[in-house]
Amino acid sequence: MDDTDRSDYTPVEGPIGAGSIQTGSANPSPPAATESASVTLRVNGTMHTLATLDPRTTLLDVLREHLGLTGSKKGCDHGQCGACTVHVNGQRVLACLSLAIAHQRDEITTIEGLIDEDRLHPMQAAFIEHDAFQCGYCTPGQIMSAISLLQEAARGVPSHATPDVTAPPSLDRLSDEEIRERMSGNICRCGAYPNILAAIRQVQRTHTRGATP
Ligand code: FES
Ligand code: FES
Numbered sequence: 081m082d083d084t085d086r087s088d089y090t091p092v093e094g095p096i097g098a099g100s101i102q103t104g105s106a107n108p109s110p111p112a113a114t115e116s117a118s119v120t121l122r123v124n125g126t127m128h129t130l131a132t133l134d135p136r137t138t139l140l141d142v143l144r145e146h147l148g149l150t151g152s153k154k155g156c157d158h159g160q161c162g163a164c165t166v167h168v169n170g171q172r173v174l175a176c177l178s179l180a181i182a183h184q185r186d187e188i189t190t191i192e193g194l195i196d197e198d199r200l201h202p203m204q205a206a207f208i209e210h211d212a213f214q215c216g217y218c219t220p221g222q223i224m225s226a227i228s229l230l231q232e233a234a235r236g237v238p239s240h241a242t243p244d245v246t247a248p249p250s251l252d253r254l255s256d257e258e259i260r261e262r263m264s265g266n267i268c269r270c271g272a273y274p275n276i277l278a279a280i281r282q283v284q285r286t287h288t289r290g291a292t293p
Contacts, residue, residue: 116134118130118133119142119180121142121188128147138180139175141180151190151220154176155217161218162225166188168186169186189224203227204223207219209279212278233248239261251288259280259284
């Protein structure tokens with residue numbers, strides 16, 4: 081039998097070529113949730129129980145889609161822009177990266193919860209006074225982060241910009257570089273950074289005169 085003899089060749093059954101690729105198994109759709117969960121959160125001072133929540137639901141989607149609190153924004157949904165920043169038990173958290181079910185009975189504060197009756201939080205007022213926004217999309221996350229920044233500095237938490245992490249600067253000695261670094265997780269596509277810095281500086285000065293951040 082020479083090289084060109086194909087008399088013993090048995091063709092493969094079924095279609096060949098691109099049409100034979102089994103796309104269903106190569107790119108499966110995500111599995112359906114098999115069960116729901118009951119999740120209770122305290123949001124801006126009010127208890128909310130979601131009795132049949134898909135356990136894969138993020139905290140951001142619970143706030144926006146289930147509770148109607150649309151102040152926290154969904155920018156990237158990947159932990160890269162900071163627009164979804166909220167406070168959980170007093171710490172800043174990216175709500176898009178956090179599952180709601182992980183926060184049973186936690187204390188959540190959103191931008192809507194900052195206002196005291198009809199009085200704006202000092203950071204909100206400073207952002208307005210210093211014109212620290214243009215489109216405003218990033219602003220709720222910027223404000224929530226800015227408040228946490230001052231609280232962290234008051235507790236002596238160092239940052240990547242701290243020259244000596246064993247001796248972090250006190251609240252009144254935070255440099256511009258420190259503030260920018262501590263706000264670096266919050267992106268502003270309008271470039272309002274100089275005015276955001278000015279607003280934070282104003283509130284910082286108030287706190288260093290004795291107010292609690
Ligand atoms: S939406 Fe959460 S970090 Fe961008
Ligand atoms: S004010 Fe527009 S993204 Fe920051």
